[in-house]
Amino acid sequence: MLAPHTCAPVDVYESYRSIRGKTNTTEGIGLPRDRLLQIDANNPSQPCQSFGIHQGLPVLENLYNGENRLIFIANAGLIPMPANVSNYRERAAQVRLYSHNGMKSDTTREDVFDEFAGTGVGGRIADVLSEAGIPTNTFSINGQQVLLSGEGGQGPSQFILDDDGLADFNNDPSFENMEEVIKAMNNATLAESGFFAETWSSKLSEIFVKQSLLKAELDATTVNTVFPEPESGLADQFKIVTRVMQTAQARGVERDIFYVTSGGFDTHSNVDEKLIANFAGMNAAFQGFINELKALNLWSSTVLVQFSEFGRTLDPNTNFGSDHAWGGNHFMFGGAVAGGKVLGQYPREFEQGDEDGIALKRGRMIPTSPWDSMWKGVAEWFGVPAEGAGMDKVLPMHKNFPSDKLYNKNQLFDVLGSDGDGSTS
Numbered sequence: 001m002l003a004p005h006t007c008a009p010v011d012v013y014e015s016y017r018s019i020r021g022k023t024n025t026t027e028g029i030g031l032p033r034d035r036l037l038q039i040d041a042n043n044p045s046q047p048c049q050s051f052g053i054h055q056g057l058p059v060l061e062n063l064y065n066g067e068n069r070l071i072f073i074a075n076a077g078l079i080p081m082p083a084n085v086s087n088y089r090e091r092a093a094q095v096r097l098y099s100h101n102g103m104k105s106d107t108t109r110e111d112v113f114d115e116f117a118g119t120g121v122g123g124r125i126a127d128v129l130s131e132a133g134i135p136t137n138t139f140s141i142n143g144q145q146v147l148l149s150g151e152g153g154q155g156p157s158q159f160i161l162d163d164d165g166l167a168d169f170n171n172d173p174s175f176e177n178m179e180e181v182i183k184a185m186n187n188a189t190l191a192e193s194g195f196f197a198e199t200w201s202s203k204l205s206e207i208f209v210k211q212s213l214l215k216a217e218l219d220a221t222t223v224n225t226v227f228p229e230p231e232s233g234l235a236d237q238f239k240i241v242t243r244v245m246q247t248a249q250a251r252g253v254e255r256d257i258f259y260v261t262s263g264g265f266d267t268h269s270n271v272d273e274k275l276i277a278n279f280a281g282m283n284a285a286f287q288g289f290i291n292e293l294k295a296l297n298l299w300s301s302t303v304l305v306q307f308s309e310f311g312r313t314l315d316p317n318t319n320f321g322s323d324h325a326w327g328g329n330h331f332m333f334g335g336a337v338a339g340g341k342v343l344g345q346y347p348r349e350f351e352q353g354d355e356d357g358i359a360l361k362r363g364r365m366i367p368t369s370p371w372d373s374m375w376k377g378v379a380e381w382f383g384v385p386a387e388g389a390g391m392d393k394v395l396p397m398h399k400n401f402p403s404d405k406l407y408n409k410n411q412l413f414d415v416l417g418s419d420g421d422g423s424t425s
Contacts, residue, residue: 001057002072002329003031005038007048010348019350019363021316029271029316037061042341046074047348056279059286063333064340070333071412073374074344077310077327077367078107081400084357088366098324100266103309108147110371115396116151122257123150123158125379128390129255130155134383136255139244141237145259152199159214163236165243166215217247225292228284234262235285242292255382267312269319299335303381305374306331314350314363326360327367332374336381338414343407344369372398373405377412
């Protein structure tokens, strides 16, 4: 997605092509420059003056070069404290390295020491904002997600939708007034009612009200943009997100947090062909989403934060694929993002024994930017105070990093949206 392009005095591009398998007889899985969309780093601390975006993602190139609304963060990933090859086993002992399920869960929780067990970073943001009197809703367009789970009883319950919208609560009741009976049963409170029973009843009653309101409002929304018909379904997820955004006023909220996902990147074979197909679908979905946000006048109050459980090995396997690794390159974009720069620290070397001590076997890179790098500034922009108990709850690991590894809202945004309507997907 983001490769070296023009680099001096160290030729990072040639080192990159070498570890990606280029020899006298094969190109390997790295991309030649004529398949890269060139962007200036705009950051003197990077080892390259320019980088290249995969040719299948022109919407990202336009957001970066044309609109200045996209930021890349290089070599980012899940890491609880700074680490290198000599101490990473100890410092990242809680990270379930190279495991899809383990690292996906750990990434969305952003709390590997379980200070707020069972919660995720989005849910904790919603908790803090709700406690501060900023009404916030959370939505998953892909099943129940720990990323949106807050502490029990403190914040909002997450809505779970599919990309077709929201169905009736009970399309085929067992008897005529079934819904009223369920409500009556769960509204009854006795002296001996326990905490768990009361919590269950209150949440169920809340769900009835919210589901009915949201469905009515969703059914009345319109979509201005013709979204593509992608194989991945990402475009359909974005489409329903834009419809939900239109219901914010009726729901009485000031902030929304959405979770969408796109798979198919476990590229153990034929990585080049698979990325061409996957990026084409993503590119079309992003463009449709951006167009609709602009049509709804929501572009400047929305930020999209992209992340993954882990990056891939730079060294290809024998099937022209890449395997499970750690650090990768990530991005965020939106109408308020102060874009056009590559933050973080792109590696200068990729072979084990590198001077910076971050390269493991097969080009597995130890992250030099934690997820907290992006989340801190995003949480601030969204309304979480920069210091204090709120940020400590949202990002319980952020204090393990020096300040130059964390970006505040003024570094990531040039329109301060913490006083207006905010939405993140």
